[in-house]
Amino acid sequence: MILENGIVRTLDPSLPISRAVAVAGDRIAGGVGVHETSLASPETIDLEGRCVLPGFTDSHVHFPTWAVAQREVRLDACTSLDETLDRIRAARATLPEGVHLRGFGWRDADWTDGLHPTKEDLDAVTGARPAALISKDYHSLWLNSAALALAGGDLEVDGGVVERDARGEPTGVLREEAAWRFKERHLTIPDDEYLEAMRSGVKLAHTRGVTCVHDKDGWLGAAGLWQRLDEYGGLMLRVWQSVPHETLPSLQALSLRSGIGSQMLRVGYLKVFMDGALGSQTAWMLDGSGVQITSGEELAEIIRAGAEAGWPVAVHAIGDRANREALDAFEQTRDVWQPRGLRQRIEHAQCVAPEDLPRFAELGVAVSAQFSHAPSDRDLAERFWSDKLDGTYAFRSLLDSGAVVANGSDAPIEELDPWSGVVAGVLRTLDGREAWRPEEALTLEQALQATCVAPSWLSHDERIRGTLVPGRLADLVVLDRDPFACEPAELPDVNVVATMVAGRWVHNPPPW
Numbered sequence: 001m002i003l004e005n006g007i008v009r010t011l012d013p014s015l016p017i018s019r020a021v022a023v024a025g026d027r028i029a030g031g032v033g034v035h036e037t038s039l040a041s042p043e044t045i046d047l048e049g050r051c052v053l054p055g056f057t058d059s060h061v062h063f064p065t066w067a068v069a070q071r072e073v074r075l076d077a078c079t080s081l082d083e084t085l086d087r088i089r090a091a092r093a094t095l096p097e098g099v100h101l102r103g104f105g106w107r108d109a110d111w112t113d114g115l116h117p118t119k120e121d122l123d124a125v126t127g128a129r130p131a132a133l134i135s136k137d138y139h140s141l142w143l144n145s146a147a148l149a150l151a152g153g154d155l156e157v158d159g160g161v162v163e164r165d166a167r168g169e170p171t172g173v174l175r176e177e178a179a180w181r182f183k184e185r186h187l188t189i190p191d192d193e194y195l196e197a198m199r200s201g202v203k204l205a206h207t208r209g210v211t212c213v214h215d216k217d218g219w220l221g222a223a224g225l226w227q228r229l230d231e232y233g234g235l236m237l238r239v240w241q242s243v244p245h246e247t248l249p250s251l252q253a254l255s256l257r258s259g260i261g262s263q264m265l266r267v268g269y270l271k272v273f274m275d276g277a278l279g280s281q282t283a284w285m286l287d288g289s290g291v292q293i294t295s296g297e298e299l300a301e302i303i304r305a306g307a308e309a310g311w312p313v314a315v316h317a318i319g320d321r322a323n324r325e326a327l328d329a330f331e332q333t334r335d336v337w338q339p340r341g342l343r344q345r346i347e348h349a350q351c352v353a354p355e356d357l358p359r360f361a362e363l364g365v366a367v368s369a370q371f372s373h374a375p376s377d378r379d380l381a382e383r384f385w386s387d388k389l390d391g392t393y394a395f396r397s398l399l400d401s402g403a404v405v406a407n408g409s410d411a412p413i414e415e416l417d418p419w420s421g422v423v424a425g426v427l428r429t430l431d432g433r434e435a436w437r438p439e440e441a442l443t444l445e446q447a448l449q450a451t452c453v454a455p456s457w458l459s460h461d462e463r464i465r466g467t468l469v470p471g472r473l474a475d476l477v478v479l480d481r482d483p484f485a486c487e488p489a490e491l492p493d494v495n496v497v498a499t500m501v502a503g504r505w506v507h508n509p510p511p512w
Helices: 063-069 081-092 119-126 145-149 177-186 191-207 222-233 245-253 296-309 320-337 359-363 373-384 395-400 418-427 444-458 488-493
Strands: 002-009 017-024 027-030 044-046 051-054 056-061 101-106 131-135 140-143 160-164 170-176 210-215 238-244 265-273 313-317 345-348 366-369 405-407 476-479 496-501 504-507
Touching: 051 444, 056 405, 056 418, 056 444, 063 191, 063 210, 063 222, 081 101, 081 119, 081 131, 119 131, 119 140, 119 145, 119 170, 131 145, 131 177, 140 145, 140 177, 145 170, 160 177, 170 177, 191 210, 191 222, 191 496, 191 504, 210 444, 210 496, 222 238, 222 265, 238 245, 245 265, 245 296, 265 296, 296 313, 296 320, 313 320, 320 345, 320 359, 366 395, 366 444, 373 418, 395 405, 395 444, 405 418, 405 444, 418 444, 418 488
Parallel strands: 002 044, 002 051, 056 210, 101 131, 210 238, 238 265, 265 313, 313 345, 345 366, 366 405
Antiparallel strands: 002 017, 017 027, 051 476, 131 140, 140 170, 160 170, 476 496, 496 504
16 A cells, blocks of 8 residues: 655655655565555555554553553542542442442642552542552552551561551551552452453554563563464464563573563563662652562672673663663673663653763663653652752763663553653653753654654664664554644644554545
């Protein structure tokens, strides 16, 4: 088929703009006057002035968790404890008896009443029904008494925080490893529920121009869920899957290396956590505050072992101490991983000491950032990191230093919506306020490179995906207008019209 009468932004510097693009099978065949004669009676699609871009990649998403969360009570944007409890009360009324109440998105740092969540607050609106609510940053868990009872008092774990009241009793809030272990033991979700939610989630992602995700839910067996989804009906979303670093011995025993899988689903990298998060105040900071989950020495051992087995590492690092320790570990081990061509990455890099910003480029460690976090977290950053803002959400500084920066959403923490992330990267605001730290704003070209091109490099796909030139896979998105011709204020109004994966329309096929 030939898509013509519009503008094609290839994101390839050798041919940045074309007025048409041809697709043959699952590949880009070329523009009008180039390769379309090789197509037998090609179908012609009139773009009517619309814009074609390479398909969007979400470089950091917890896809199964996000998919299931679409069916849970949403607590984001609540501004008080009472408002939060009102939403929970309303959700409880709709649940059948015997079903646990699950929700996500609360952030008491945003509550203007100055209150903090407790099990007693939840008990008042949930009664004897177990209730478990994940915080917005997914690093804290708020439980009622019925849910706490499931653990039988076994709550403490290394790297975890169990908040307690003046009597030494659990308040109902668990953080970091304590929250995760409770979730793994007592909040299990059947695979069939995940699969049903993921099928719907893939369709929703397609409506937003997503053709590939870098999934972070390896700890809950996401690779197997994706495989079953593929077996049940054909997977039309490319997945670059992480697995917990603790699985490395099993991978070694099977002689498996990074990239194992199919064209649509590959297991690619190990995931490690250095620290917590800003909202839960568990980010590991140079001033000594926060929670250390993995030490720099431990990370160096993981990187070295991974490199020797052929596996790169993705390191969750929020605080400036966590980022420094991670960079130090990559530097200490580069004699092992650099010769192997492993593409290492630090996830988030939200607060970096200014002297550490150039080190990403110097070491060849990519930044897997979330542009939407900057406007979403600005108030918390001003409150908790007021003396550290020079290195906070410093996306432009990282790019200017030569670092590879890939953009993701961290869904369900933010919504899985790459275009919203692009807009956040360019405008540095999403709520009508003035741009926050506008010196770190990106150009539209930079934001799209981080959303389409850089993620393909991280998964070793830069020769087959991420740009729209002949020979590349036909993963593309059609927008209702050319964003490069828009005023910045118009960018939030740009809409996805259609999405194609491997030469097949997966959302809203023409005619439009």
